[in-house]
Amino acid sequence: MLSSLFMLLAFVALSAQAPPPPPPPERYDNSSRATRPLTFNKDGTFQISIFSDLHFGENAWDSWGPQQDINSVKVINQVLDRESPGLVVLNGDLITGENTFLENSTMYVDQIVGPMVQRGLPWSSAYGNHDRSFNISGEAILAREKRWPNARTRSMVPGRDAGVSNYYLPVYPPECNKCGCAPEMLLWFFDSRGGYYIQERNADGTHRPQPAWVDTSVVQWFQATHARITARFGKKIPSLAFVHIPTNASLALQTEHGRNSINPNLQPGINDDYPLAQQAQGWCPDGRNDASCNYGGQDVPFMRALVSTPGLIGVFSGHDHGDTWCYKWDRLVPGMTVRGNGINLCFGQHSGYGGYGNWIRGARQVRVSREVLKKRWEAETWIRLESGAVVGSVNLNATYGKDVYPATPNDMTFCPTC
Numbered sequence: 147m148l149s150s151l152f153m154l155l156a157f158v159a160l161s162a163q164a165p166p167p168p169p170p171p172e173r174y175d176n177s178s179r180a181t182r183p184l185t186f187n188k189d190g191t192f193q194i195s196i197f198s199d200l201h202f203g204e205n206a207w208d209s210w211g212p213q214q215d216i217n218s219v220k221v222i223n224q225v226l227d228r229e230s231p232g233l234v235v236l237n238g239d240l241i242t243g244e245n246t247f248l249e250n251s252t253m254y255v256d257q258i259v260g261p262m263v264q265r266g267l268p269w270s271s272a273y274g275n276h277d278r279s280f281n282i283s284g285e286a287i288l289a290r291e292k293r294w295p296n297a298r299t300r301s302m303v304p305g306r307d308a309g310v311s312n313y314y315l316p317v318y319p320p321e322c323n324k325c326g327c328a329p330e331m332l333l334w335f336f337d338s339r340g341g342y343y344i345q346e347r348n349a350d351g352t353h354r355p356q357p358a359w360v361d362t363s364v365v366q367w368f369q370a371t372h373a374r375i376t377a378r379f380g381k382k383i384p385s386l387a388f389v390h391i392p393t394n395a396s397l398a399l400q401t402e403h404g405r406n407s408i409n410p411n412l413q414p415g416i417n418d419d420y421p422l423a424q425q426a427q428g429w430c431p432d433g434r435n436d437a438s439c440n441y442g443g444q445d446v447p448f449m450r451a452l453v454s455t456p457g458l459i460g461v462f463s464g465h466d467h468g469d470t471w472c473y474k475w476d477r478l479v480p481g482m483t484v485r486g487n488g489i490n491l492c493f494g495q496h497s498g499y500g501g502y503g504n505w506i507r508g509a510r511q512v513r514v515s516r517e518v519l520k521k522r523w524e525a526e527t528w529i530r531l532e533s534g535a536v537v538g539s540v541n542l543n544a545t546y547g548k549d550v551y552p553a554t555p556n557d558m559t560f561c562p563t564c
Contacts, residue, residue, distance in 0.1 A: 184315055184316065185322055186232075186320050186330065187320065190515055191513055191515050192514050193229065195234050195530075196234075197236055198237040198390075198465075198497050200239065201214075202241050202500060214500050217499040219257060226262075232268075232317075236258070237463070241254050241287070242500055246279070255290040270298035273310055275465070276501075283310075283344040284311060284337065285310055288310055302314070303364050308364050311336075312337050316332055333386055334387040334458075337389075338425055341355070358391060358426060360425065365451045372455060384523045385455070387460070393425050393491075402480060414551045414552065417468075418505070426443060427441055429442035460491070467501055470554065474490050476488040494510040504558045506557040508537075509529070514526075526540075
């Protein structure tokens with residue numbers, strides 16, 4: 147009874163303070179660019195805006211919770227007012243699931259995607275560890291997303307162990323207007339899972355945790371699907387990848403020489419989450435999760451698959467709110483068993499006013515060029531802040547890690563009404 151009262155009060159508070167929701171899906175204009183295949187622009191570029199760790203739904207029964215969400219919507223709008231992406235990526239922890247009620251846990255999706263719906267922009271998601279808890283699941287979030295025609299989130303790998311948001315999206319040339327075109331870029335999305343299984347308890351009554359790494363079934367799907375696409379079109383297609391929790395390679399690079407491993411001019415960005423939290427953190431190699439192990443190594447198959455994929459330019463993660471750098475993984479780092487092949491490992495910017503930390507909010511941007519991709523597998527990337535400023539603008543090219551860039555200021559923003 148008490149929980150129902152809290153839920154009712156939370157819903158009333160959210161409804162009173164939140165901005166107007168987008169129009170219902172049945173009134174959506176299906177002729178919008180949001181429903182067409184992803185294509186490069188006529189100028190030959192394709193841009194992605196990545197929003198990470200929005201963390202909607204915290205303490206909806208207090209005034210500061212809904213106010214955080216309103217501020218997070220403002221961040222999305224402020225970024226999209228200044229950028230022109232062909233796709234928005236929601237890179238995990240859309241919702242703080244442990245604060246939600248089973249009956250309305252996914253209603254925050256409509257608030258999150260409102261700015262994209264209003265602009266006719268497509269979006270796609272890679273779910274995070276906070277997107278699944280005792281009262282919420284990735285499957286339920288996906289069902290809510292799919293109410294909107296411009297949602298591109300999919301689930302291509304079946305099975306309980308796979309997670310949900312494992313899929314790929316092709317990006318076609320500008321003139322493509324039919325099925326069968328050869329894609330010029332692939333976007334891969336992986337579910338690093340984590341959090342808890344919905345409505346499941348252990349024998350002692352505690353919530354049952356989900357493994358926090360990309361499962362081997364997903365790795366096998368990725369390798370087989372990539373091989374099939376390569377064989378069908380007879381060429382290696384450049385690609386980008388998105389996964390919420392970073393792999394152990396990011397931790398190894400970050401800690402190789404202590405805090406000096408991340409050079410503020412060679413790998414510009416905030417480096418406050420030190421050491422960062424990687425996939426399989428806190429798990430044992432035998433699958434136990436009892437706080438007796440630091441790292442279980444279950445992400446090794448995923449890392450091997452990443453570095454053996456020709457044309458994979460970068461992997462973009464969230465999860466660690468206080469890290470915003472990119473690093474070229476081009477060698478065997480001490481303590482690792484997988485050798486890097488030059489792939490770029492990048493963090494986004496903490497985008498939401500929910501979640502820990504007061505680093506200035508924003509979103510990482512990634513832009514690729516058709517003409518450049520024909521010669522070299524590289525991309526431009528920068529972070530657009532809620533203030534309108536741009537930081538961390540770099541070229542993920544052959545000399546990244548050697549080129550000198552301006553350091554990123556470690557600015558903070560606070561919510562005075564939260």
